[in-house]
Amino acid sequence: MSEIQSFKRVLMGPGPSDVDTRVLDAMGRPTIGHLDPTFLDMLNEIKSLLQYTFQTKNELTFAVSGTGSAGMETCVVNLIEPGDSMLVCVNGVFGERMADVASRCGANVQRLDIEWGTAFDPQQIKDALKEHPAKVVGVVHAETSTGVGQPLEELSQIIHDAGALLLVDTVTSLGGMKVDVDGWQIDACYSGTQKCLSCPPGLAPVTFSPAAVDIINHRKTKVQSWYLDTTMIKKYWESARLYHHTAPINLNYALLESLKIVKQEGLEPRWARHLKNHKILKAGLSALGIQYVSQKGYELPMLNAVAILQGVDDVTVRKQLLNQFRIEIGSGLGKFKGKAWRIGLMGSSCSISNVLLFLSALEACLVEQNKTFEKGISIAAAIKEMNRN
């Protein structure tokens, strides 16, 4: 395999998604200093475009110099002090992860576990908070391991009525479906760059509400992580421009360019594009008898978690997709390992062309797995759905 061929991929997994050449070109510009006036201007632009993307006026909005999981850890370690109570809503791998992160920083963690693939009923959160009042409630907006989207508006009301802060994981949702930080009164929120923003991985956009900042400013103990301490990092992102650590310069070039693309498309058209392509994919998969593992009505547009058909070999199909068609999809994660596929339609990867290509390729793979179906049936269903709107 030549080196050039080996980089040719259609990224339809749980992230990273395909990166636009505009973003790759921006990233390849010469590196300049982290205190260079030109770079500091770029940080201002990034902040402003992140505020737009998060739909917030929060002053403390920036990109953590690490991946989405570093964003999660940033939110948790800044809000939590040893002994603080935190309720973590767990219905997949990323809820599990948040509970782990919280316990490592000394939180008194209460887990609210429900079946993987389902969404939380607001009443469940209300009951849990009555039994165990919490300082912070952690919720995953788009659970990448199960493909479930969690509605947040009603939850937010309940959580704030109980006097808690709402911490939300929007790693997979940001830029692909509605995320309204101010409208939903989210207090702390983190994301990743390599999902619906279609920027290479390595940065984690975060935002903190004034209430969250107030809590952080009145901590009795230092934030346990020096690297992720927002009380210091903000002095670099704000006008003081105090050196904290050397920002990943070129990744920030890439993030700026990808956020410009988001702004140019507009949030609502972008969300609509993700939803439309999801429906088309779903129609095609359905024609093949493939079902979602996510609760009906809560399926994420950008992350389609589906049950692997009986008699079909997980690894063989994913290898054929990758080697013959250059398409990457994701395996099942955690409890869904070997049982589900995760088909991503994120950012630049979310196109009608990719949906049709994927369905055609999948049909070819299923034939090899001795599955019988009318050839082209998924494409026919997809085209029908495509023309419905």
Add this chain to the structure above:
Amino acid sequence: MSEIQSFKRVLMGPGPSDVDTRVLDAMGRPTIGHLDPTFLDMLNEIKSLLQYTFQTKNELTFAVSGTGSAGMETCVVNLIEPGDSMLVCVNGVFGERMADVASRCGANVQRLDIEWGTAFDPQQIKDALKEHPAKVVGVVHAETSTGVGQPLEELSQIIHDAGALLLVDTVTSLGGMKVDVDGWQIDACYSGTQKCLSCPPGLAPVTFSPAAVDIINHRKTKVQSWYLDTTMIKKYWESARLYHHTAPINLNYALLESLKIVKQEGLEPRWARHLKNHKILKAGLSALGIQYVSQKGYELPMLNAVAILQGVDDVTVRKQLLNQFRIEIGSGLGKFKGKAWRIGLMGSSCSISNVLLFLSALEACLVEQNKTFEKGISIAAAIKEMNRN
């Protein structure tokens, strides 16, 4: 200023350094998945080239998905459990930082402070360890804030004789001067990509000795940082390839290319290049009456920390260098703020052309500051030094 001009810089500060176009081109390749066989092969190559660069056979050698400071935190939080004693040798900003990081993860921190700009005498460490036995001793090899290089061989012997582990900051030294992890029996070591490796910032090479890994494997408590927990990260870098977090794909492309360049040049010629250009710069500065703030005999080749001449305005000169000559140098940090300049000769930035350009530009700036000297005197001294070898 046009957008293209604004990215034209000669990076002669404390990092980032100039990045070779080969590295920028590599970074701009299409993003692929973090579990893609092509990418996993690249991780193997990176590990092997990091082992070469660190001069180690350590199995646990990888790139942390964060900047040099995340590398520091990775080493500390993995080795330290709450209540563990740690001796931190402080003679500049980065020793201070290590003491802060250690105290945040519950270490019982003993600081050994000496005057900034000086190096530690082995006897000082011996005495300190006699008074306060420690599990880990943290030392900065190349203190970027003061330009001091700390010899490590004798220290290592003393530290191991006292039963402690040796943790070393090689952020600024790796790839620019001798770093011999196995030869010097360093137990844990971190670096950054944007200094003498001349790769954009965003990754932190780290390595742990078998003794350090053994300590980590027998911890009683979980590592306080989920993101930096080597017990999980290693399962991704090793053959198991278990997903932990999404690696910063494109930055790893860049790191691989920059390490290939290091290997092609060879470590010894690379160290020699840094030393030779340092001597030439020093001769030129000396002709202008500019002195190092670092202890004589301990000056770092890649980071020349010099006292600002009396009557010369720090900010004005640095602005003129940047705006008129596109040269970035570093300001003083911490106690040296306003008193010193930090002139970097790191990796790709470390060339005879840059030395001559910088000296010429500096002369032009000093004329504006009403300094009197024989014009061209620094160039004459530099050329003389250049021809000495």
